[in-house]
Amino acid sequence: MTVDEIIEAVGAEVLQGKGRTDLDINYAFAADLMSDTLFIVARDDEPILLITGVTNTSVVRTATILDIPLVLIVRGKKIPPETIQLAIENEIILLQTPKIMFDSCGLLFEKGMKGCPWRLK
Amino acid sequence: MINKLFFPVITSDYPSIGSKALEVKKKLKDFFPKSDYLRRLGVCIFEAEANLVIHTNQGGSLEILVFKDRVRIIASDKGPGIKDLSKALTPGYSTAPESARQLGFGGGVGINNIKRFADYFFLTSSKQGTTLLFEVWNDDDKATN
Numbered sequence: 001m002t003v004d005e006i007i008e009a010v011g012a013e014v015l016q017g018k019g020r021t022d023l024d025i026n027y028a029f030a031a032d033l034m035s036d037t038l039f040i041v042a043r044d045d046e047p048i049l050l051i052t053g054v055t056n057t058s059v060v061r062t063a064t065i066l067d068i069p070l071v072l073i074v075r076g077k078k079i080p081p082e083t084i085q086l087a088i089e090n091e092i093i094l095l096q097t098p099k100i101m102f103d104s105c106g107l108l109f110e111k112g113m114k115g116c117p118w119r120l121k
Numbered sequence: 122m123i124n125k126l127f128f129p130v131i132t133s134d135y136p137s138i139g140s141k142a143l144e145v146k147k148k149l150k151d152f153f154p155k156s157d158y159l160r161r162l163g164v165c166i167f168e169a170e171a172n173l174v175i176h177t178n179q180g181g182s183l184e185i186l187v188f189k190d191r192v193r194i195i196a197s198d199k200g201p202g203i204k205d206l207s208k209a210l211t212p213g214y215s216t217a218p219e220s221a222r223q224l225g226f227g228g229g230v231g232i233n234n235i236k237r238f239a240d241y242f243f244l245t246s247s248k249q250g251t252t253l254l255f256e257v258w259n260d261d262d263k264a265t266n
Contacts, residue, residue, distance in 0.1 A: 032225055033225055033226070033228040033230075034139075034171075034225040034226060035168065035171070035225075035226065035228045035229075035230045035231050035234060036228060036230065038164045038167060038168065038234055039164075039230065039234060052225075054224070054225040056135070056136065056224055056225070057136055057139070057140075058135075058138050058139050058224065058225060058226070059225070061138070061139030061140065061142065061143050061167070062139060062167070064143055064146075065139070065142060065143060065146055065160060065163035065164060065167055066160055066163075066164070067156055067160060082136070090143075
């Protein structure tokens with residue numbers, strides 16, 4: 001899915017659009033625990049979408065460390081400006097949807113998005 | 122040794138969690154161009170950093186020693202220590218406060234993530250403090266000792 005298709009599927013707002021906008025993203029990982037997110041690894045040739053309800057700066061740091069180019073924040077939470085600023089600095093595209101995580105995952109799954117199968121070896 | 126980095130880590134400074142790990146990853150990009158290796162290293166340092174912020178009472182430090190074929194990380198603090206090491210190494214067991222959990226930390230997988238991804242792992246703890254030493258080896262040129 002393109003970034004635009006993901007935006008359309010979950011009715012997302014773009015909070016920060018600077019980054020790799022030309023990607024074709026086919027795999028996603030959803031978690032509210034950043035340590036759980038750290039358990040997976042994105043591959044160079046297969047970018048991953050991170051879906052989370054976490055809004056603090058750690059979500060951007062987690063994405064940056066794992067080379068995750070796109071983060072979707074669910075449940076319409078208020079995003080601290082420092083999170084958006086850090087996303088700009090690290091070129092992590094940041095989206096937000098008012099939908100809950102379950103619905104967001106379901107909508108993306110319907111469009112062909114799959115769960116991330118990779119973990120660190 | 123190619124480089125040595127040192128970072129003090131402050132107790133309960135939740136907004137800073139991951140900042141040292143990210144800085145190390147960026148600084149070592151030129152030394153270790155393999156992105157998979159840098160991700161593995163970054164995850165381990167992130168977890169060690171989070172543990173220092175969440176679980177210490179006087180903060181602690183991260184010492185990063187960079188060698189040609191590996192990076193050695195020493196995370197140390199002055200207490201209060203880990204009461205039960207075997208429980209701390211059980212996935213899902215956590216003594217993190219609610220404030221940490223609300224921010225997405227304290228899921229009880231941190232030390233296990235490090236143990237799983239590091240190539241060398243040593244943990245010792247008493248009331249006087251905890252020292253976690255681990256190494257992440259570059260796959261292309263594994264350390265031999």
